[in-house]
Amino acid sequence: MDLELRHLKIVRAVAESGSVTKAATRLGVAQPALTAQLKRIERVLGGTLFERDRTGARPTPLGELVLSRARVLLPAAQELQAEARRFANTHASGFRIGATNGPILGGLVDRLATDRPVTTFTSWSATELATMAAHGRLDYVLVGACGDGGPVVDTIDWVTVSADPVFVLLGQEHPLAAEKELDLAELADEQWAVTPGDGCFADCFAAACARAGFTPRTMYETDVATCTHLARVGRAVVLCQATHQGADGLVMVPLTGAPLRWRQLLGRHPSAPAAPWVAACAKDAHADAVRRSPVYRDWLARNASFGTAP
Incomplete structure (x- = not known):
């Protein structure tokens, strides 16, 4: 015994x-x-x-x-x-969603919560979130990938939600705030701000600047509120997703030729429920974010290869 x-x-x-x-x-x-x-x-x-x-x-x-x-x-x-x-x-009865900073989570939660309970977890680290999903601690994760970069963890299932350009936020008093588009080279003398992450975006930005003929000055890596404050007071130009929702005192301006690109990805644990419906909800949430951004809507009319994935 x-x-x-x-x-x-x-x-x-x-x-x-x-x-x-x-x-x-x-x-x-x-x-x-x-x-x-x-x-x-x-x-x-x-x-x-x-x-x-x-x-x-x-x-x-x-x-x-x-x-x-x-x-x-x-x-x-x-x-x-x-x-x-x-x-x-x-x-069995709910969804556990993890997300990095982005425009989709709110709309996705709103849609999923009509059917069953939703819990959320946020992190600056896409790798942390994807690893949690791989270990079964999250059902779905919403993360970004720079350019054509692949998912950060390949042991879960991935769906591309959107392919978006990266725009810039300028204070309303900035000399270039009235421009319809800007060449990246026109911002060579600026300081920069961006929200943190653990992907290759910093390297991609440095490479884009090199192609434009300059090396970027100070890069502030900080939270959304600090980024927008620095742009509002003229201390930095903020790199932002094209679906960024406007804020008082700021103007969002596209970069000519989309030298920086960002894909929204939905990762799924293999046993997570309702995969086709969740993916459709994520794409609908992104499409709503596009509709709320007049600058991005106008830009998409001239750049049809971007936007919500089919």
Whole structure:
């Protein structure tokens, strides 16, 4: 016979009740059956667990050792069971979505939540999110990939949601804010700001600048609010997704020839539910973001190869 959790429950019940008889009543079994079971447990463990007399049962040193372990293992097993049940219920009935900074998550959550519960997790790291999906901790992830770059983790299923250009945000008082499009070279003397990530975007930006004939000056890597503040006060030009929603004091301007490109990708754990519907919802959310961006809509009319994936 191997030691099992139910045996530890018996040891704990006898110790807490102070007698085998009271423990039998507590466990709902006959006293002779519990006594026989306790003897079998003692044979497995190699010694007596309780000193028993007419006044009750008291743990021996071996009993104290087993009891100390039982008080750790039994709650841990109960917690594991509860956590596994919560995980199974969530996995079966809801969606767990992870996303980096982007325009799609809100619209996707809004659509999915009409059918079942949704939980979200955000991170600057596309690799972290994709790894979580690969390990079954997320059902879906929304991440970006620079240019034609592939997904960051190849052990989950990927769908391309969109192919977008990268535009720039300028303060309304910037001398170039009224331009319909800008050559990247026209911004050679600017400082730059961008939200962080763990992909190749910084290298792609440096390469695009080199092709335009300059090396970029200071690059501030920071959160969205700080980026937009720096642009508003004229301290930096912000690199942004073309679906960026406007903010007071800022103007979004396309870059001629789309020297920087960004793809929105939807990653899926192989067992995640409703894959075609979720992918369609993600594309609908992106199409909505495009409709809310007059600058991007106008640009797409001249550049039909970009936008929401079919």
